[in-house]
Structure formats: structure tokens, C-alpha cells
Amino acid sequence: MADVALSLEGVCKQYGDFEAVRDLSFAVKRGTICGFLGPNGAGKTSSVRMMLGLSEPTAGQITVLGGTAAKALDRIGFMPEERGLYRKMTPVDVIVFLAGLKGVKASVARKRGKEMLEAQGLGPFMNKQIRSLSKGMSQKVQLISCLVHEPELVILDEPFSGLDPVNQQGLETVIRDLAKRGATVLFSTHVMQHAERLCEKVVLLTKGQKVFEGSLKEARAAAPRHLDLEGALGAADLMALPGVASVSDMGATEDGAHLWQCRLHAGQSAHEALKAAFLRGLDVRRFEAKEPSLHEAFIVLTGGEADA
């Protein structure tokens, strides 16, 4: 258990008659990046709040950095989905104040905060009131506030929402750097591309229940692979290939042929279908075997209800 930063066992959360989280169990190893995925309303924020001790689980047990969240608060960095800072304070002051709540001396927090603000290009704005900053700048200040005390566990609730592509890229770099220095990062999102680029492990939640926990490779395996074939081919010939679940005509090509997308059964390799196509002498002029994206895996695993 020493190498586990966060573990949930049979956690449930009930609001009146509504069950927001049901029997949720998973663990996150120290020094890893874990994506906490799920469509809107899946129970991610409720789960995150329980991990932080902001709300009590109706049932189950949560262990954070070897103990309760209350005891580990100083070692946790948290960025909520709804960003919030004191609008009349300066970035430096708000960083020093929040770091102080985590037990960092004011002088240390001020020095670190200034360095981090400089690194994020906010040097000229560090002594201006937060209300005068743009939304993107405020989000950077929020992120610095949650990292300035060098937490062992960083929990980010929808960290990429509201950021432009450049800042999203910057945040991804920050998250990778955190993991490099040994911090554990758990971030919730419903945008799969970020998870795909960052995570070693994902936990997928839908309707308050965990539907998947594992590596990206394992997640992708849950979704069917695709085999794109181009040539003078007919739907019936393609459907007869082994492992093909469905085919879609993607349109005609310049030489009068057609591009077909064959969706394979889950766990089925494209190799068998391709081999059969050549053995049967089908007019295949070009082929491409595609791994499913996490996005596709997400849709399959959530039963197609994702809005990502």
C-alpha cells in the first residue's frame, strides 16, 4: 500500500434519492498520472470532493496518502472545476495566502510564487489585482496556487476547460513535469485527447459507476479496431471477411474505386480479415489497420452516452 497515493474502496454517495456515486473502487500509484474520465454528470466532481474530504461518502472508504484526506490536506493540491480566487488580491498575495494554509512559510511561498508566475509569463501582472487579469491568466494563477506548496498528490477537476490550445499544451507540460518530480496527478476530464496524451492509467465513470480501470492500451482494447480498405469492393464481400462486424462506404476515390471502413468485433485483429481479403482475391489497392482512439473506447465503454 505504500506505493499507493489514493485508493477508494466501495465508495458510495447518495443525495436524497439520487445515487451520485455507486460502489466506486480504484487505486492510483504514486508518481503516476491518472485520468478520471466520464461524461458530464457521471459523478466525477462528487468523487473528487469525497477524495478531498469536502463531503463524506455515504459508504466505503477513501485513503489519501496513507490516511484520511483531512490529515493529508497540506500534501494535496486541488484545482476545482469552478475556478475561484479573491478578485481584489494580487496573484502573489493570493498564492502566499493559499500556500500559507498548506503550511508554507510566507517568504518561501512568495519566492516560489514569483518564480512560477515568471515561468508562466505572468511576471508583469504579479502585483496587479486578479480582477484585472484575463480568464486564462487567472487560471494560471489558480494552477500555481494549487502547486506552490509542492504537493505529493495533485487533483485537478476539469483542468483543461476554458483554456485555449496553447495554454492546454502548457498545462500538459506542467502535468508531465509534476509526474517527473514524483507527484501523483489525478485529473478529471471528459475530453479524451488530453488523457490519451498524458495518462498511464484511466478510470472511466458513467452514471456514478466505474465501467473501466486500466491502462490506455487496455481501454483501447475494449473498443473495436478499424480496417480501412480501398478498391473495387462490395459490401457483401467485406462483411464476409472474418471478424468484420460492420462496413461503411466512406465515398468514391478519384480512380472510381471506393474507400470502405470495416469495423471489427472487439478484440479481433485486423490481420485475419486482411489475410482473408488477399486470399479471396479481392481488389484491395490500399489498406490501413487503425487502433481505436480513447475517444472511441470511451463511447463504447459509456454505452454511447458520452457528449465529448
Added chain:
Amino acid sequence: MRNTFLIAQREYLAFVRTVGFWLSLFTVPLLIGAVILVPLLLAQTSPVKTMSVAVLDLSGEGLEPELRAMVQAKADAASAPDDALARMAARMAHQKEVRLVALPAGLTPVMSRAEAAAKIPGLLSEDSGKPSTILLAYDEGEKLHFDIWSVPSQAGNLKDMIEWDLHGLQYEKVARLNGVDAKLAHDMRKARADIVSLTPKPAAGAAQNTQVNNGTGFIGFMLGFATWMTIFSSSMILLGGVIEEKSSKVLEVLLASTSTESLLIGKVLGVAMVLLTVGGIWGCASLLLGTYGLSSIPPQAISAIKAAAGGLLSPLHLGLLAVYFVFGYLMYGVSFAAIGAFCETQKDAQAVMGPVMMVLMIPMLCMQAALQVPDSPIIRWLSYVPIFTPFLMPLRLSQPLPLWEIAVTLGGMVIVGGFMIVVGRKAFKQGALTGGKLTWGTLFRIATQKPAA
């Protein structure tokens, strides 16, 4: 503890760094000081004009010595070195010194009233040595008449001073005309009963002077009013602060960084520090003004104030006041903070605060009524209601109270206050993390919520 202090410090600095704080800090005492000091200063610095009074007796009853004695008595009172209260009252009321002067040439006790009335206007003057006021006495049948002529700036002043003495002369005359011995009639007019207004002390059963009693009642009212104002205004500061944090989404970040207890206590302490700052500055200002003011207040007045304050400044009384205040502040502070946690805007808060304000106005209205009837049963019974106790007990403590009443009110306040603080803490956390509105149903659920397994 560390976080509680940090939050208190931030709350304090956030408030005292505003322009509004400094404006209100200095303008309020300046205004109050102005209201108190300006009349005193005016009374002291305005040039004191002398009212020079001449007496013309045309009544034929030999009233002149009596009339001059009346005026002289007022002149003596206004300048008596050993009666500062009377001197000050006389000076503030009239801003004049009184002295008797001889009749000017042209006026004689043997002229008619018409002749005198024709000459007097030309003889009145504010110049030294000339009469500014002439008291003309004459007789018509059984009735004495007094015409008081004066320069416009002194119109009515002498009448206010000696009106009842002049009525007494008429009373003496009627007595004499009805056969009463002249000396007896004179003595009857001068005779005065010694009247003292007394009310019983509720606890001791002894009597005390009504003026002293009214004084302590007024001080009690002021203490109750000050407690109400302080608790209400500080709770409103807390409410506003929490609404700001809720609307700017900071509360969730804070709750993820520290315990709800630290956050709430820190906020309450921060506002308490603001109150102490205001109290300290206003206290120092009062001390300065008071030191200056005391030199202008006659010793008799100071003695009267001391008598009215009586035992109100005893350590026990001050201790009880502090306990009632602290619990009241905690009860209302935590409750208002919890209300704020459910509000995104001031408009949301207004909707919730409407009924709360109506309840809070009850002790305020009672306090005003208590000025007339300090021991009203309604006030006594309402002071047993724990949510009103912090406001009404400071008022009631101005009168001696049986020990059991103090114990009962303190006990009730501790129990209900403790319950309000526990529920307020839970409500604060729930409100901070949800977007829901505060309803009676929500409050009931929070109050009856069992701890999670």
C-alpha cells in the same frame, strides 16, 4: 490554529484595506463628536452678553425690592462659583449674564403705565450701563400685571427666568385680599415642599432616586442598543464576505485547504479584530473628547453620571456583558455566514434576510419600550428567549437581577447558541459546496443529518 489565524488575518486586512472602512471609521465619531461638542463649544466661545435689568414698579404695592431680589437671585445663580450645574444650565439656556441696573432717567415710579410704555422703547440698549430689559409692574384692580420690555436679542429671557415667581406675587396678593395675614401669605408663597421621586429596587426592595433609576435605565438601553448594533453590523460584514467568496468560487478552494471550523472561526475572529480596531480607535477618540468634555462638565453632572452608572461598571457586570456579547456574536455570526454560503448575490441574501431582520427587530423595539418601563414583563420573558438574550440582558442588567435569571438566560443561550453554531457550521459547508437555496427543509435536513458511517 495556524489556518484560523491566517484566515482571520486575511479577513481583517481585506476589510481594513478598503476606503469605506476608513471613511466610516473617522466620519462616525466626527459626526457624533460634532453633535455633542458643537453646542458646548458654542456655549463656551460665544461672547456672553449681559442682560441689564431695570425694575419699574407702578403697582403701588411696593413690589420693587421683591422684584429686584428675584432678578438678583437669578443673577447670583448664573454666576455662583459653587453651583456650576446651574451656572452651566443658565449659560447654555440663555448665554447671558444677568445684572441689575438703576432705572434710567425719564422713568419714575410715579408715572402712568402709558407714559412709561411710550418712553421705554427709546431707553432700551445693549450698551453697558443702560438697561437691555425693563420689568414694568402695575396693578389693575385685583390683578398684578408685568410688562417685560427687552431688546430683540433678549426677548423672552427674563420671562423664562422669573415667570413662576411673578405668579407667586399674584398668589400672595389674592391671599392678602382674602384676609390672610400678609406675613403668612408671604411665607405661604415662599414655602416649598421637598419632593423626591423614588422607585423601588426590584431585588433589594429598597428605594432609589428616580433620576438615578432613569439614568441607569438609559445606560442599560445604550448597552443593549450597542450590543444589537455591534452584533448586527459584524454579522452583516461576515455575510457580505462569505457571499463574495461564494460568488467568486473561492470557498471550495478554502475548504479543500483547511477545515470548516478553521475557516468559520477564522472569519469570525477576523471580523472581531475589525470590531476591536474600530472600538479601539473610537475608544481613544472618546477618551480624548471625554477628557476635553469633562473639563466643561460641572462636577455635579459628573457625580450624577457616576450615580446613574452605579454598579454598571463593576467587573461582574462587565464580565456578564462580555459573555452575552460573545455568545450573541458567535450565534449570529455563524448563522449569517451560513446564510451567506447559500447566496451567490446580495439579492439572494436579501430574500433570506427579510424574515431574519423581522425577528431581529423584536428586541430592538422592546429596548425602546424599555426606556419607559424597564421592568416590563414582556421584556423579562423575551430576555429568556435565547436568540433575544444577548440584546435584552445587557438592558436588564442595568437593574439588579436575581441570580437564577442570569443563570437561566446564560444556560439557554449556551444551549441554543451551541446548537445554532453546530447547525450553522454544517449549513455553511453544505451551502459552500452546493448551488442550492436555503430553505426550512434544507435546514431541517442539515440539523437532523447523521454523521456518515
